Amino acid sequence: MTWISILLFLMFFSFFLFSIWPLLWGEIVNDKESHDLINALERRKSILYREIQYLDNEYYIENINAGDYNSSRTELVSEISEIIDQINLQSSKQGI
């Protein structure tokens, strides 16, 4: 066995060990998917905030009429409040 082979073997072995290390741990409970839901809601909330800002801007530059502006803004605000309720609900479930 040449020293190149030894080096190659060590390289392979260390990578392999690094990869399978988590399999040697005890069982892990994955509760992260529920965090995903909160993250998703948070992201949706920030998108909607941005939308309101955008809508306001459209209204101020007179690119949308008052009727459409008011109805769209009300829709966005009610969607945000629904999302905030859902975030609170999920957070209380997880005790955050």
Added chain:
Amino acid sequence: MTPVFGSVSISLAAGFSILSIFLLLFYIRNGDYRLFLSARRMAIVVSFLIIIATFILVNELISSNFNIDYVAHHTSLETPTLYKFSALWAGQSGSLLFWLFILSVFSLITIYQNKNRYHKMMPWILVVILVVQLFFLILTTFITNPFEPTKADFEVANGLGLNPLLQNLTMAIHPPILYLGFVGFTIPFAFAFAALMTNESGSLWIRSIRRWSLVAWLALSSGIILGGWWAYQELGWGGYWAWDPVENASFMPWLTGTAFLHSIIIQEKKNMLRLWNMILIMITFLLTIFGTFLTRSGVMSSVHSFTQSPLGPFFLSFVIILLFICAFLIILNLSNLKSEKRIESLTSRESGFLFNNVIFVTLCFAVFWGTIFPVITEAVQGTKITVGAPFFNQVTIPIGLVLLLLTGVGPLLAWRKTSTENFKNNFTLPLIIALCSLIVFLLIGFRGYVVISLMLSVFVTISIFMEFKRGVYSRVKRFNESILTALVTLIKKNRSRYGGYFVHLGIVLMFIGFTGAAFNMKKEFGLAINEQNHLDNVNFKLVKLWPEERSNHFSWIAELLVTADNGNIITSLRPEKRIYFHLDPNPDRRQPHSELDIYSTMQRDIYSVFSSIDTDNNIAFFQIMINPLVRFVWYGSYILVFGTLIAMWPSNRKKLLLS
């Protein structure tokens, strides 16, 4: 010794990627989180191994290890170090390894960025990335290994050297940037695929890949422009776009990628076009693989197909399998992908976006058809029928002009419905100015597409200017800001929107540049010392002609004095006729190359090519071209890049929530 490491690294990476894919699939089935953690580590190892292999190949290229076939074929002792480095992507196996390298870097970034996010989608995202990596690893391990030893029963003292056309700074950076774009679309595709597999087809995945798509799109745009710049500066035919199959291969995903970037705005804002977006990103990704297939399979001969290879069937099979899987998944998720809302009016911004998407896809289809037509005719009839630039120009110019029109109309339309009052407010001024410009252009004598293109350019410029003006004045009125502060704040607060307008402005400038091509002029002539000839109102006099010996080539240099009709000196041009590998005893290996010289102004480019030389009579032959407005194309591209950077610059989310 090190080549063995390189070879083993890519083989190990292939092995690890298979293991990782299996572990991820098991995790998706039984939910044991340890499997996911282990698989994720394996994905990291795969990327590291590929990066190590790439560095090893670069080291071998720079140290001129001609015992490796790839190094011996693409570099020589005389090749400058920069081009030894760029030889990494000059050949087939090296470029595939480089493809893998970029994907590995992107994979590591994706894993790091989403360490604590998208726990449901992440396993599928990794599966997709690993499958793509595995495909390229199989190619580089079994079909075209960059670490293959040189097949010679003697010591190889020197390599064949790099193709002279590739010994150009632009060419050193054009392929990697283009590859960034090609590979970059793998990540949005992986997210889309994961969204389908996990029923998360709402707007969440769109949000997460917006920046990735912009990065890929910017890289693809820059790569295409640099390719055009290289062709213009280096190939000597006086143009920047020839509808070459490989140019088309990068243009097609650019078109669908552009459509995607527009339509995700609708999904993000209105939760509409969900199915359409899914189809678009999948087509874009498939076109990037198809593009790599066109570039590397040698299925079509073109200036880019420097290598011919047995890769074609593998790529084609991969594209077809992916196409079927994507189609199957979309059909399976059809009910989830239906949008809850519908477009309310034809005169809404949503409709504008949809029209723009349809036009982009139509244009892509036309280019696709023109590109694969020779292959189809060869397969069906046995003879290759090529459709050249006239076909593409005939089809794409009118479609392109419609796109230009929509670039101006889109931003003027209101969301949901544009009222009559909005129409009057937004369209009156741009239309009046555009019509006035039409009259002026007609009086000047312009006709046909030229006049339409210029008029639409005026219309779009005014509409963009009006958007900025309205935004700025609204801020001035509301917040009592100065015009400059209002402008900066307006852009900062609406980066994607106003960044997009800059991109549109860049496109307008590029269209003006394209229009200039209608007035190109060309002439070929031979000149002895102190003789002169002319093209249009420009005279060319040969004042000097001399040979020069350089490190890796021999050159004949001509000095042309360029004067106007009234005798005023415009410039002096020095085109060269070079012979690379001139010292090679084998005359077949000596490669002639014309190094051209260009005098460029906003109005026109004077383009000189030293075609050949009659050394017996000391007569130099030149090809001279006058190309109007070419600079608009390059300036337009700078603005396009600037606008994209503004659009993709991250905004401060905390500040937004506080506001």
